[in-house]
Amino acid sequence: MLKHLLFLLVLVPITALSQDSLFVKLNPQGAFDQISMFRINGAHQAYVTNAKSEDGNFKLEFPMDATPGMYRLFFDLQNGLFFEVLYNNETIAVEFDPSMPDDTAVFSSSEENKVYQTYIQQIGAQQYKLDSLQYxxxxxxxxxxxxxxxxxxxLKLYELQDGFEKKAVGLMTLDFIKGNEKYYSPEIIESLEDYMLSMNEHFFDYVDFSNDNLTSSSFFIDKVIEYVFYMNSAEDQETDATLKKQVIAIAMDKIGDNNKVKNEVISSLIYAFAQQQNIELVSYIEENYYKTQPQEFQDERFLKQIHSMIKIAVGMTAPEITWTENEVEKKLSELSEAEKYVVVFWSTTCSHCLDEIPLFYNYSESLPNVKVIAVALEEDAIGFKNQIKTMPNWINVLGLDKWENEFARSYDINATPSYFVLDSDKKILAKPDTFEDVIDYFSE
Structure with missing residues (x-):
């Protein structure tokens, strides 16, 4: 499950009149001191409440008007770590290890979650047996x-699935159990190629994209993400892109005319590819699926967020940088003196930079047809004026206000030194993490 690929949209808080409670115990204790709860609605989530640790235990209150569905418990907001529960007007008590919550969760209260958690564990073990035999x-x-x-x-799998479906009658969990059923060929498949074709062909056999309970959870998004990213991939970048375009089309066809679900899935795929800095697929989905939706499902703010995420991706034109030489304004986009350029962000207040930048300067002198634009992020010009005397062959740009400098913001700089290798058209070719990576890039 690609959990870290889901995005956060905080909506208006739900009314805070309490009814049922959610008791959480983290084991081992002490790693986290607060849990925040959100109501899931497809790719969106609305903040509900939070609770601080009391001797390693947390108590969260569901609002009086809380709707049944999936709720997400963030115990580490900074790193996006969470655990999900199903709420259907009952008290919930759960204990889990935050390092692997899905595998260790034990519910002592909540029939919905007891049945579903047991189902996931037992059906997963049986599916593993079948997969192992097939491979x-x-x-x-x-x-x-x-x-x-x-x-x-x-046969054991069929009996297990049927037994849990009967056990879940009258529970919201039944919809999730039915949706999680997985197709298996009645007879073992002779070749890996035929097996993969079969898995792809039948992947969505048990997924009902019109189901209301599943619509107001992350279920459909998780399924499509699994299908696109894990079921279908190739090592070659061009082949992988072609394959993903094909399976995205299949997924959209399976969703059909349910515009709400389609929008949630499309938005999640765009966001996932933006996180990977995959410009080609972000642009492809945006043009072929997002912008072809009814106007009510399009959001300019969302697209602006996505474009901001990929503006410094490899393949994009580097954001503009301007400076003044002899009272004449110069621009990065107008430089034409080299075959390649390196933009490096550094600072005289960064001790690592003071060690590394001189080394990079000496190395750059051995690179023909490469020009360096060094942007110093500073609070004042004093250190900058002294230091650039040792780098006369670079274009040295002073970026005042340090992290808040316009160039630092446009390149999303949060650490120095940061490197960008550009071609003659100022398109980003690479983003080396270290000086050693810069050397490796030019050596290759």
Missing amino acids: AYFNAPIKQYIKEEYPKEL
């Missing part, structure tokens, strides 16, 4: 035993 079959020297075992384990 072992491809390379097994003697295949008959596996061929005979496979239908036996498949």
Whole structure:
């Protein structure tokens, strides 16, 4: 589950009259002292409440008018770590290890979550058995035993699924259990290629994109993310992009005319590819799916956020940098004296920079047809004026206000030194993390 790829949109807080409670115990204790609860609605989430630790225990109150559905518990907001529960007008009590919440969660209260958690654990174990048999079959020297075992384990899976569906009758959990069912061929499949084709063809067989309970959770988004990113990928970048365009089209077709779900999925895919700095697929989904939606499902603020995320991605034109030489304004975009350029952000208040920048300057002298634009992020010009005397062959730009400098903001700089390698058209070719990476880039 690509949890870290989901984005946060905080809406108006829900009314704070309490009804049912959610008790959380983190084991081991002490790692986190606060939990925040959000109501999930597709790709969006609305803040509900938070609670501080009391001897390692947390008590959160559901509002009186809280709607049944999926709720997300952030115990580490900074790193986006969370655990999800199903709420259906009942008290919930759960204990888990925050380092692996999905695998360690134990519910002592809440029939909805007890049934669903047990289902996930038991069905997952049985699916693993079937998958292991199928994969072992491809390379097994003697295949008959596996061929005979496979239908036996498949029957156990069917019985397990049927048993949980009966147990969940009358519960909201039933919709999630049905949606999580996974297709398996009645007989073992002979080749890996046919197996992957079968998995792709039947991936959405049990997903009802019109189900209201699933719509107001992250279920559909998680499913499509799994299908696009994990079920379908290739090592070659061009092949991977082509493959993902094909499977995105399949997913959109499966969703059909449900514009709300389609919008949530499209937005999540755009955000996920933006996080990966994948300009091609961000642009492809935006033009072919996002902008073809009804106007009510398009949000300029969302697109602005996405464009801001990818503005310094590899392949994009570097943001403009301006400076003055002999009372004449100069621009990065107008430079034409080199085949490649390196923009480096540094500071005289950064001890690491004071060690590394002189080394980079000496190294850059050995690079023909490469010009360096060094932007010093400073609170004043004193140190800058002294230091640039040792770097006469660079274009030295003073960026006052340090982190709040316009160039620092446009390049999303939060650490120095930061490097950007550009081509002659000022398109970003690479973003080396260290000086050693700069050397590796030019050595290659």
